[in-house]
Amino acid sequence: xxxxxxxxxxxxxxxxxxxxxxxxxxxxxxxxxxxxxxxxxxxxxxxxxxxxxxxxxxxxxxxxxxxxxxxxxxxxxxxxxxxxxxxxxxxxxxxxxxxxxxxxxxxxxxxxxxxxxxxxxxxxxxxxxxxxxxxxxxxxxxxxxxxxxxxxxxxxxxxxxxxxxxxxxxxxxxxxxxxxxxxxxxxxxxxxxxxxxxxxxxxxxxxxxxxxxxxxxxxxxxxxxxxxxxxxxxxxxxxxxxxxxxxxxxxxxxxxxxxxxxxxxxxxxxxxxxxxxxxxxxxxxxxxxxxxxxxxxxxxxxxxxxxxxxxxxxxxxxxxxxxxxxxxxxxxxxxxxxxxxxxxxxxxxxxxxxxxx
Numbered sequence: 001x002x003x004x005x006x007x008x009x010x011x012x013x014x015x016x017x018x019x020x021x022x023x024x025x026x027x028x029x030x031x032x033x034x035x036x037x038x039x040x041x042x043x044x045x046x047x048x049x050x051x052x053x054x055x056x057x058x059x060x061x062x063x064x065x066x067x068x069x070x071x072x073x074x075x076x077x078x079x080x081x082x083x084x085x086x087x088x089x090x091x092x093x094x095x096x097x098x099x100x101x102x103x104x105x106x107x108x109x110x111x112x113x114x115x116x117x118x119x120x121x122x123x124x125x126x127x128x129x130x131x132x133x134x135x136x137x138x139x140x141x142x143x144x145x146x147x148x149x150x151x152x153x154x155x156x157x158x159x160x161x162x163x164x165x166x167x168x169x170x171x172x173x174x175x176x177x178x179x180x181x182x183x184x185x186x187x188x189x190x191x192x193x194x195x196x197x198x199x200x201x202x203x204x205x206x207x208x209x210x211x212x213x214x215x216x217x218x219x220x221x222x223x224x225x226x227x228x229x230x231x232x233x234x235x236x237x238x239x240x241x242x243x244x245x246x247x248x249x250x251x252x253x254x255x256x257x258x259x260x261x262x263x264x265x266x267x268x269x270x271x272x273x274x275x276x277x278x279x280x281x282x283x284x285x286x287x288x289x290x291x292x293x294x295x296x297x298x299x300x301x302x303x304x305x306x307x308x309x310x311x312x313x314x315x316x317x318x319x320x321x322x323x324x325x326x327x328x329x330x331x332x333x334x335x336x337x338x339x340x341x342x343x344x345x346x347x348x349x350x351x352x353x354x355x356x357x
Contacts, residue, residue: 001310004344005317006134006163006291007186009334012249015190018241026237032229034240039226041247042196045255046165046180048172050198053222054243056236059162059183062197064090065217066128066158066179069199069207071096076117076124076155078109080140081133082320083160091128099124105136105323106293108286111144118152125206126156126178132164134186135320137293137329138282139168146176156203162186165196166250167262167290167333178203184239187262187290189334190246194239199223262289265332265341269294272345276352281327290333293319301325308351314344 003010024030035054042052055061067075067090077088079102091098101117103109109117109129118124127149132139142159149157156178161170165180167187172180178200185192199207199219207219215221216233225232250258266289270280273294281293296302303325306316319327332341 001313001315003315004331004336004340005315006329006331006333007183008192009186009189009331010336011189011191012246012335015242015246015249018245019191019238021238021241024237026234027230031235031237031240034237034244035229035231035235038240038243038247039229041244041251043198045247045250046170046172046198047174048180048198050172050200051204051219051223051226052196052198053219053226054231054235054240055195055197055222056193056231056233056239057195058192059160059181059195060086060090061217062179062181062195063087063160064094065197065214065219066126066181067091067094067096068213068217069210069219070156070158070179070203071125072210073097074099074122074124076101076121076127078114078117078127078129078140079103080108080136080138081105081130082135083162084128084130084133087128087130087160106138106281106286107283108133108138108140110141111148114145115148115151118148118155123152124155126158128158128160130160130162131170132161132168132288132290134163134291134329135323136281137288137291138286139164139288140286142177143169143171143175146174149176156200156206163288163290163333166255166258168288169259172198184243186331187333188246188250190239190242193236194243259289261337262333264338265336266290266292268338268341269330269332269345272341281323290331292330292332293323293327294330295327296325302328305348305352309347312347312351314347316344316348
């Protein structure tokens with residue numbers, strides 16, 4: 001089955017081979033080397049000098065960790081889809097005063113929207129935003145938020161880059177991101193299993209003032225283990241082998257070249273959709289370079305087409321949640337190329353007319 005979904009994505013054979021290496025002790029020099037190379041490579045990829053933590057868990061674990069380590073009383077959540085809402089739900093489950101501002105699906109949050117929300121809700125410890133909302137194909141302009149937050153110096157910026165990291169520009173330090181988290185099963189093109197997060201000095205300083213951070217998700221505990229080039233608990237060494245090797249592949253391609261490849265795939269898919277009379281679901285200016293969410297408009301349900309593609313060994317995602325049947329999503333991320341997109345749309349076109357007619 002060839003995956004054109006928003007994640008997980010195709011994994012290169014040589015990376016799968018790395019995961020098949022024999023298990024090693026997690027307190028050995030070899031594991032410390034893998035930890036060090038992964039951590040340092042991630043810093044370069046994320047454009048940060050901050051602490052970078054690796055956790056054998058899904059990215060949602062770092063969503064909860066970000067709340068537990070930075071929010072004393074109140075948080076603000078910008079919701080424009082299913083995953084930004086998840087962060088809000090996680091915050092509520094921890095007992096903090098979680099405030100949400102919600103956009104209609106397909107819309108994103110401008111810097112002015114952020115300023116208005118902060119002015120309206122009063123002082124908050126942190127604001128959460130999903131950079132690239134996988135459920136709707138919306139990219140929020142996080143690069144514009146730092147200027148706004150200069151006027152709110154006690155508010156930390158927590159950003160989910162699950163479906164954008166390594167596929168779209170993300171500059172953690174330059175953009176003033178205090179917590180940047182992501183998984184590895186999307187643009188990183190690795191099997192799911194570990195999550196990554198950076199924590200700025202002021203995020204760690206905030207964590208030190210919070211008594212009940214938990215144990216497994218304690219940023220200070222993770223940072224202390226980082227100094228020893230290890231994890232507080234047993235990590236997936238298979239994933240460390242794969243992550244170390246994949247970072248080398250990413251840097252061999254070039255990070256900016258990788259961003260460009262994703263942009264070109266997105267532009268191709270958008271043009272293809274437009275040529276068929278379809279519309280992009282996100283508002284203009286908010287379309288993702290890694291996930292294209294295409295609206296059916298007044299046309300028929302695309303589910304039969306997606307089912308037919310699946311029978312041909314091609315998996316494309318239907319709409320997420322209540323958008324099922326109203327949209328479909330093409331993942332052009334990770335190891336995919338422009339040629340892959342051409343082959344996909346040719347196959348799509350060959351099925352589209354007979355199925356819909």
